[in-house]
Amino acid sequence: MADVIERIQSAIKDNKIVVFMKGTRNFPQCGFSAATVQMFEALEAPFETVDVLADQELREAIKRYSNWPTIPQVYINGKFVGGCDIVRELYESGELQEMVKSAAGQSAEQ
């Protein structure tokens, strides 16, 4: 149990943008995961994905960790952003672009 939490935390810490999703970037297994990935690709943002279908323990743990019942789940700069609907709203309002930009800016400074 502690181990899976550590894996979640290091994925969030080591990547500016992480999408916990069903399937992989190229082969998403769910329409909501696919839509989320597409938005980050449209913004040409570098992001990492974690396939929760490959790891049942992680799939359950991430829901508890974020206090969020559904997949996908997006973290930017270590902060939980939300699922597909929220990312879409942020994308449409232009806020996501700003968040992605500021995430990229911070990595350049390091």
Add this chain to the structure above:
Amino acid sequence: MIEQGLPGAAVEVRDTTGGGDHFEALVVSDRFEGLSLIERHQAVYGALGDAMRARVHALTLKTLTPAQLQNRR
């Protein structure tokens, strides 16, 4: 169900596939005032409780305050 957990909320739900596990919901509540999108969605998930985990596979959520709804029309 959402209405029970969020008194005063106006809820519009659509079963998108007819299978009873994919839903789309528009929830309008003055309780959303001042809450982030995450907090709003969590409030709806909280209202759904165990049903969210057990029965619902997918829920597309739109959460608005009454003022935001006005602006959209």
